[in-house]
Amino acid sequence: MIKxxxxxxxxxxxxxxxxxxxxxxxxxxxxxxxxxxAGKSTTMRLMLGLDIGGGKTKFDDKLLQEYAHPxxxxxxxxxxxxxHPTRTPRNHLKILATAGNVKLSRVDEVLxxxxxxxxxxxxxxxxxxxxxxxxxxxxxxxxxxKYLILDEPANGLDPEGIVWLREFLKSYADDGNTIFVSSHxxxxxxxxxxxxxxIGKGKLIASTSIKKLVSTNSxxxxxxxxxxxxxxxxxxxxxxxxxxxxxxxxxxxxxxxDEIGQIAFKSGIPLLELANRHASLEDxxxxxxxxxxEFKAHEAAKGK
Amino acid sequence: MINTIKxxxxxxxxxxxxxxxxxxALLLVIFFTFYxxxxxxxxxxxxNPTTLASDITGAIxxxxxxxxxxxxxxxxxxxxxxxxxxxLTSVNNRSKILIAKILVITGYALLFTAIFAVLSPLLSVLxxxxxxxxxxxxxxxxxxxxxxxxxxxxxxxxxASVIALLIRNQVAAIITLFIAPGTIExxxxxxxxxxxxxxxxxxxxxxxxxxxxxxxxxxxxxYHALLVFMGYLLVSWAVAWVxxxxxxxx
Numbered sequence: 001m002i003k004x005x006x007x008x009x010x011x012x013x014x015x016x017x018x019x020x021x022x023x024x025x026x027x028x029x030x031x032x033x034x035x036x037x038a039g040k041s042t043t044m045r046l047m048l049g050l051d052i053g054g055g056k057t058k059f060d061d062k063l064l065q066e067y068a069h070p071x072x073x074x075x076x077x078x079x080x081x082x083x084h085p086t087r088t089p090r091n092h093l094k095i096l097a098t099a100g101n102v103k104l105s106r107v108d109e110v111l112x113x114x115x116x117x118x119x120x121x122x123x124x125x126x127x128x129x130x131x132x133x134x135x136x137x138x139x140x141x142x143x144x145x146k147y148l149i150l151d152e153p154a155n156g157l158d159p160e161g162i163v164w165l166r167e168f169l170k171s172y173a174d175d176g177n178t179i180f181v182s183s184h185x186x187x188x189x190x191x192x193x194x195x196x197x198x199i200g201k202g203k204l205i206a207s208t209s210i211k212k213l214v215s216t217n218s219x220x221x222x223x224x225x226x227x228x229x230x231x232x233x234x235x236x237x238x239x240x241x242x243x244x245x246x247x248x249x250x251x252x253x254x255x256x257x258d259e260i261g262q263i264a265f266k267s268g269i270p271l272l273e274l275a276n277r278h279a280s281l282e283d284x285x286x287x288x289x290x291x292x293x294e295f296k297a298h299e300a301a302k303g304k
Numbered sequence: 305m306i307n308t309i310k311x312x313x314x315x316x317x318x319x320x321x322x323x324x325x326x327x328x329a330l331l332l333v334i335f336f337t338f339y340x341x342x343x344x345x346x347x348x349x350x351x352n353p354t355t356l357a358s359d360i361t362g363a364i365x366x367x368x369x370x371x372x373x374x375x376x377x378x379x380x381x382x383x384x385x386x387x388x389x390x391x392l393t394s395v396n397n398r399s400k401i402l403i404a405k406i407l408v409i410t411g412y413a414l415l416f417t418a419i420f421a422v423l424s425p426l427l428s429v430l431x432x433x434x435x436x437x438x439x440x441x442x443x444x445x446x447x448x449x450x451x452x453x454x455x456x457x458x459x460x461x462x463x464a465s466v467i468a469l470l471i472r473n474q475v476a477a478i479i480t481l482f483i484a485p486g487t488i489e490x491x492x493x494x495x496x497x498x499x500x501x502x503x504x505x506x507x508x509x510x511x512x513x514x515x516x517x518x519x520x521x522x523x524x525x526x527y528h529a530l531l532v533f534m535g536y537l538l539v540s541w542a543v544a545w546v547x548x549x550x551x552x553x554x
Binding site: 049051068069084085086087088100101 | 307308310311314315318319320321381385386387389390391392393394395396397550551552553554
């Protein structure tokens, strides 16, 4: 288990990370979410001791400095293009393997896993973002570490690459390893992560499982379509239900599909569609971080 | 620790710039020693018993900045391409990285200097021979020459490394390396006059060549110059070390 306690970081007068504590469960994929500028990358760097700040992070009750070879415990991908442009991927990984006391034969193995075997001896200066991400993932899993800390690993990957990454990370976690991954792709995260940690403006907003987060932080609603919408809207309003016009229909909060159906039936109003609407991780994320966005688009610009 | 040193050696020898810089230094030495000091040697130098010794110090004076540049790039590449995060997360103590870099840089500096110290007189002699000229018997003070050259080469590289560690920005560090010894200290001569020998790079040149500038009448011995240079080097390395441990890795 990763246990981060009281992480904090100042950049001059800005408090980038404000006394954050959380736990990352072993054998699971934990998503790390937050708006731009929320402090996700800084938190990850603090956990690894790359940034100097307050707090401690323990990996199986030990600080990273207490391990003889930290890279055998934690694999990292914090920036896709973290390699020298004229050093071949093979040499790049050989250096990491040497520094981390990993067998050099593992280099070709991981290049094969991430699909870069054919370009192993080419200069990576002109690699696409997707190829760079694959090289970063190869570096992260080089020592077969128990923990992976990945910052936006799906950035730049094509759809096939995203599916590959999802399957790979899931199987890596299934082997008993722990993955802590940040991403802006919320739909992707909802498919990948078991748990989620949400931060905003450097503060912890939520730390729970995705299922629990979605069920407790957002109300479900019922969607209906009917040729007599205005009559139905009046009926539901009279019964103190919250009614909103959406997508040529009504979204009703505060009642279940059975009750809505019965009300319409008793009033003799036909329904063309009656369906439950569950909030997505994206809905919950937007709700939770509504007031925690550092850089917000102007309302008028959003509408364009 | 051995792994970290091996990794640092691999970092140095797996980038194109190391070979390109060595190649440029080699071409310059061939041009100045084989062609200028050998093939086109003037008659006064043919009868000078210290010609080859001067060729050696001259070559080391010119090419040490190239070894220094390679060392500077070894450090600043880490920050420019953010591979420093891998370096720091592969060890349990940041000082190990610094010690490994110092050892690798030291080894490279000594090897680089030794290669060119041997190569430059050989190329001069070859140029002279091919031109069917004859050089008078030479006096080469081996012991003095060896320590002067190796210390100069090592000192230059260590100075470049500390500039790289303190500044971290690659372009700014390269500019500083190129203007500090020549431009800044030359300008300071206008103000400091003879005391300019107490500035780091001037002191380092005194170790290699004696008085670096004929205008200086109050000189110091190469031993004193060594102490002056080492004073600057130790203080700046101490500051760089503390900052390396306390600064964010980016």
